[in-house]
Amino acid sequence: MNAIQRVQKRLRGEPVDRPPNFNIMMTFAAHYIKQPLSRYYLDYRVLCDANFAVAEAFALDILQAISDPYREAADLGAQIEFPYDGLPVCKIPLLQNETDLLKMTLVKPEDGKRMTDRLQAITRFREQAGDTMPVMGWVEGALAEAADLRGVSALMMDLYERPQWVKELLELCVTVAINFARAQVQAGANIIGLGDSVVSQISPALYREFALPYQQRIFAAVKEMGAIPRLHICGNTSLILNEMVQSGADIIDLDWMVDFGQAAALYGGYPAICGNFDPVAVMLQSSPASVRQATLQCMQQGGATCISMAGCEIPDGTPVENLLAQAQALRDFGVQLCS
Secondary structure (H helix, E strand, C coil): CCHHHHHHHHHCCCCCCCCCECCCCCHHHHHHCCCCHHHHHHCHHHHHHHHHHHHHHHCCCCEECCCCCCHHHHHCCCCCECCCCCCCECCCCCCCCHHHHHHCCCCCHHHCHHHHHHHHHHHHHHHHHCCCCCEEEEEECHHHHHHHHHCHHHHHHHHHHCHHHHHHHHHHHHHHHHHHHHHHHHHCCCEEEEECHHHHHCCHHHHHHHCHHHHHHHHHHHHHCCCEEEEECCCCCHHHHHHHHCCCCCEEECCCCCCHHHHHHHHCCCCEEEEEECHHHHHHCCCHHHHHHHHHHHHHHHCCCCEEEECCCCCCCCCHHHHHHHHHHHHHHHHHHHC
16 A cells, blocks of 8 residues: 555545554754755755655655745745755845735746745656655645734734734735645645644634635635645644634644544544644654654544644654654554554
8 A cells, every 4th residue: 555545545534554644844854864954945856855765764654845934925025044054034024014015916836936946846746756655735824924924923913903904915825825735736736735823823713714714715726626635733723623624624733732532523533633742742852662652642542534743843853763663653553453
């Protein structure tokens, strides 16, 4: 059973040889092949090489064109700095005041340098993997993109002081996301992840007004293209579990603060949940035995469609032995499923 068959069957709740492994690897992947982070962010060939390497080494079931949150923002005009081996940073947000929005124009994905780089990564993934591995593209959720362009603190104030202006900004952001998602599916992605981490910093009421409707529109476009939508919100999303279902996602990532068993009972197998042990306390800092226990516990709680991963990105410096322990635990769990 290859990875794409494993994922397709798992999402339908059908028997598989083992649950799929969807660990998110970015900084870890770059350093695993001894490349600086700047090359991972700016050169699709490095991103692809890193993903192929960690997928083979740790039995991952996905190739991921995810890197940093600034692909769309950079192509819209934001000034992003890329330290040689550090995380990218936007020191001065593009939108300093309300009138700056009037100066912005849409950029087609194929006309944007950094969006094009992601499209090239997806094309290469598909060419080399054929139909054996799922390829995941990625977009920023509209609210997360607004935060990238405006700055998180300023956007938080805008939600209360100028909500109509925020919605005008969100209209631009959702259009960019839909166009980018469609281009990635055309390039060969069969999963589109949507990152909306800023959502965990707002109330459920604000989520329903300023994030959920835009997630729904993006995911509707993804499904129109025949791809699988995946929702990723970092942080504690316990208060919006019911609302997240309404996004239209087929896969919902849950960070370690969320009760995995409670979410599984609430969702009843659809959408599939993905997660969710602590990437730091368990994967980075504990032992292989602890990783094994945490992996098996999540699979036992998550139901017939759940997918394994740490609650969020695998930290740089994670012991190889811990990643191998997760992979072995999934194989052993698969033996139980088939016995």
